[in-house]
Amino acid sequence: MFFRNAHPFRLHGDHSISFETLQDAVAEKCSRPLGGSEPTRMGWTAPAGRNSEILVHEVQGQRLLTALHQERKLPGAVVKEEVEERCAELERITGQAPNRRQKQEIKEKVYEELLPRAFVVSKRIDVWWDPARNLICINTGSSKQAESALDLLRETLGSLKVTPLATKALPVRRMTEWLNDAGTRPAWLALGEKATLQARDESAFVAKQADLEGEEVQTMLASGHQATQLAINAESLASLTLTDGFTLKGLKFDDALIEEANDMDDGGDAIGRLETDFILMTSALNELIDHLVDALDGEAVAGEAGQDQAAA
Numbered sequence: 001m002f003f004r005n006a007h008p009f010r011l012h013g014d015h016s017i018s019f020e021t022l023q024d025a026v027a028e029k030c031s032r033p034l035g036g037s038e039p040t041r042m043g044w045t046a047p048a049g050r051n052s053e054i055l056v057h058e059v060q061g062q063r064l065l066t067a068l069h070q071e072r073k074l075p076g077a078v079v080k081e082e083v084e085e086r087c088a089e090l091e092r093i094t095g096q097a098p099n100r101r102q103k104q105e106i107k108e109k110v111y112e113e114l115l116p117r118a119f120v121v122s123k124r125i126d127v128w129w130d131p132a133r134n135l136i137c138i139n140t141g142s143s144k145q146a147e148s149a150l151d152l153l154r155e156t157l158g159s160l161k162v163t164p165l166a167t168k169a170l171p172v173r174r175m176t177e178w179l180n181d182a183g184t185r186p187a188w189l190a191l192g193e194k195a196t197l198q199a200r201d202e203s204a205f206v207a208k209q210a211d212l213e214g215e216e217v218q219t220m221l222a223s224g225h226q227a228t229q230l231a232i233n234a235e236s237l238a239s240l241t242l243t244d245g246f247t248l249k250g251l252k253f254d255d256a257l258i259e260e261a262n263d264m265d266d267g268g269d270a271i272g273r274l275e276t277d278f279i280l281m282t283s284a285l286n287e288l289i290d291h292l293v294d295a296l297d298g299e300a301v302a303g304e305a306g307q308d309q310a311a312a
Contacts (some may be wrong), residue, residue, distance in 0.1 A: 001047070001064070001277035002258075003126060005141040006248040008165040008289060009150070010299075011134040015157065019058045026055045031068040036116035040071040042152050047126065047276050059275045062282045063129040067149045072118040074111065082110045085128045125149045128282060136162060137285065141249040165246055165289070167296035172244040174296055175227035181211055186295045192231025192239060199225050237288045246296075248288070257284055 017025075031043030045068040046052040057064040086106050091097045098106065126139035127149055136153075138146045154160035177184045179195065191212045197205045197220050205225065207217055212230075228244040238258065241249040261280050266272035293299050 001126075001274045002130070002251070002253050002261075002281050003137070003139040003285070004251055005139055006251060006285060006289075007138045007140055007146040008246065008248075009136045009162040010165050011129075011136055011148075012029065012161045012163065014027060014136070015024065015134075019056070019063075022063070023056050025156050028053060029152065031070070034070050034072060034120055034142050037112070038072070039115060040069070042067055042069045042148060044068070044152070044156070045124065048271055050261065052271060054271065055270075056274055057278065058239070059279045061130070061132055062279060063131065064278050065127045065129070065153075067125040067152050069123045069144075069145070069148060069301065071121050072115055073121050079107065079110055079114065082114065083107050083157060086110065087218055094228060097173045127153065128278075128285075130282065130286070133285040133286070135286075135289075137289075141243075141247055143245070143247075153194075164292070166300040167246060167293055168299065168300045169297040170244070171242060171246050171296060172226050172228055175230040175244070176221065178230065178232075179217065179227055180221055182213070186291065188235045188237075188291055189234070189295065190233040192233055192241070194229075194231035194241060196229035197221070197225035199223075204228070234288050234291060237284050239292075240288075242292065246292075248292075253281065253284060257281075 018276050026044045029274050031041070031045045033206070034041050042054050044262060045066050046054055047057055047064050047066040048054060054249070055065065083103065083106055087103060090102070090106070123145070125145055125148070128137045128139070129135075130137075136150075138149050140146050150160065150162060174184075174193075178189070178191070185191075187281055193207075193209050193212065195206065195207045195210070195212055195217065197217070199205075210217065229241050229249075231241045231250075233239045236254050238253045238257075239253045243249060257280060261277050264273075264276045266276055
C-alpha cells in the first residue's frame, strides 16, 4: 500500500464525520457488478482486495478508501464493422443505400446489442483522507480520475468542497528556477534525470535519463523554455516527478522506508500489512507535501494562489 501517484486536495468547511458513520455511508455506495446494459459504474471496494470486506480503514486517524471504476470497452472497429455489414444488407434488400438517419439508428442498435457482451475494464483509485489536516490525497496522476473519485466521495457524504492544493509560487516558475540555479534548490532536494520543458508556443521537449544541468537543457532554458514537469529526489523520503499542477507522479519511496515496512511483523495478516504500509506512507507523504509547499512559498489562500484554482 504505497501510492504511485499523489493528487492532493484541500478540504474546506466542516466535514467531521465519525468512522462508524463513514463506514455506513460508504457501504451505501459500494461497488457491484455492472448490469448488462450499464456502460460504466463507480463504487467503493475493499482497499485490501477481494479477500476483505473492510471498505474503510482508519489507522492513527488516517483514513483509506478505494474507489472502483468499471467500464465496458466496446472497440470502435467492432462496432464499425457490424454497422457496415448491416448497412450493406439493408442496401441489398431495398436497393438503396441507407441515409444518415438510418445509419445512426443502425449504429445505436448495434451498440445496444453488443454492449452486454463487451469486456469490463476495472480501475482501482485509492483515496487517503487526513481529517486532522483537511487533506485528501488521491492515488492517480489523472485529473479526470481524481475528479471521479471526488464525485463518488461527494455523493457518499452528501457534499464535499475541495480545491486542488495551491501554492503561492507557481510550480512551473520554481521548477524552472531549480533547473537554472542550483542555489535556489532546498537542501533536501536533488534533481533527477527527467524533465518536460515547454516553449512559449506550447511545444514541449522531454528530457529522459538526462543531465538536467547539462548544456542542452540549459540552452533551452535560456531560450525561454519552462519546466512543466521535473524529476526530483527528496532526501530520505521519495523520488518523484512534480508537475505544474502540483501533482506528484511516479512516486518511489525511499529504500529505508520500504525496508522498515518489510521488517514489521504482521504475522502474515494481509490487513495488518496494508495498514502498516499505509501509516508509514502517509507519514512520509505528509512530510514530503509539507517540504514541497514550503519550497513553493507556502500554501495559498483564496485569492493568493499562483494560479487560478476552481473548486471541485
